[in-house]
Amino acid sequence: MADRDHDNSSLALERLRAVLRDVPATGDSRIPTERQLAETLGISRRSVRRALEVLEAEGLVWRRQGAGTFAGPRPDTLEEVPAPDANFTEVMEVRLRVEPQLAQLAALRATASDVARMRDILARLDTSDDADARELWDSALHREIARAAGNRFFLMIFDSMDRARHDEAWRALRERARSRANLVVYARQHRELVDAIADHDPVRAGAAMRAHIMSLNDGILKLTSLEALDDAS
The missing domain is CATH 1.20.120.530 (GntR ligand-binding domain-like)
Structure with a gap:
């Protein structure tokens, strides 16, 4: 049973939803990394990653390359795009x-x-x-x-x-x-x-x-x- 739980995306999704209930959904609250979540929840990183993809599709989290995963909807800005030179x-x-x-x-x-x-x-x-x-x-x-x-x-x-x-x-x-x-x-x-x-x-x-x-x-x-x-x- 423990091995099955370790690679269980549905269980990962359920546990991540519980984690998010304690995090302000402001769009700028960073949640732990995939590795940290996997260790804390006792579930494989692959399952955590798949669960995060579902949460992102639902608008409950958003991710930025190199910065991490944040609770809440993506802010209404293009901050990840560098500001162009003034022309x-x-x-x-x-x-x-x-x-x-x-x-x-x-x-x-x-x-x-x-x-x-x-x-x-x-x-x-x-x-x-x-x-x-x-x-x-x-x-x-x-x-x-x-x-x-x-x-x-x-x-x-x-x-x-x-x-x-x-x-x-x-x-x-x-x-x-x-x-x-x-x-x-x-x-x-x-x-x-x-x-x-x-x-x-x-x-x-x-x-x-x-x-x-x-x-x-x-x-x-x-x-x-x-x-x-x-x-x-």
């Missing part, structure tokens, strides 16, 4: 194709509490008085819109794309493009965007997001062109 053209190409769709979905699905959070973030953005705060709250606003779209895969793509903000060269470029006149335009565009989402108007929301990103794109293109001319002179 203005690539980032803006993705934003122009993804964020208007997110705005449209948010207009269809946003709740009253979602809109309230957007307006609160917008108020904080409008009163930000330094570059770091503007980056923080601008990112928060766009992410709240992405979250309100209600599509986890889209949110993962947004988070991967938004990590370009962490690059210091990209942050400096964006800040140089934020003239006082541009900040006034961006603030108005943000309000129009949130208003369209609040009115559940996907066509207007998508158009507002596209117009906003195009303004950002044009401002940065103009800045980089002027700087290139200065460097050449």
Whole structure:
């Protein structure tokens, strides 16, 4: 009987479920390794591995190569994918194709509490008085819109794309493009965007997001062109 228990995937699954009941399912709680579980539970590593595959398929655990196994669902990020080098053209190409769709979905699905959070973030953005705060709250606003779209895969793509903000060269470029006149335009565009989402108007929301990103794109293109001319002179 002991030998049979040692190589018993069903028993391994039952015992692992009991182990998980004592581990917070937060997505960042690491559980013991396959070897440690096998020794503790008295079951073969092969059975433990098979049981973990079932638990992963059920969304009760997730695994990352070289990091281990974690209790709970996989976080809605692409943290295991390295953030790409900041490239203005690539980032803006993705934003122009993804964020208007997110705005449209948010207009269809946003709740009253979602809109309230957007307006609160917008108020904080409008009163930000330094570059770091503007980056923080601008990112928060766009992410709240992405979250309100209600599509986890889209949110993962947004988070991967938004990590370009962490690059210091990209942050400096964006800040140089934020003239006082541009900040006034961006603030108005943000309000129009949130208003369209609040009115559940996907066509207007998508158009507002596209117009906003195009303004950002044009401002940065103009800045980089002027700087290139200065460097050449």
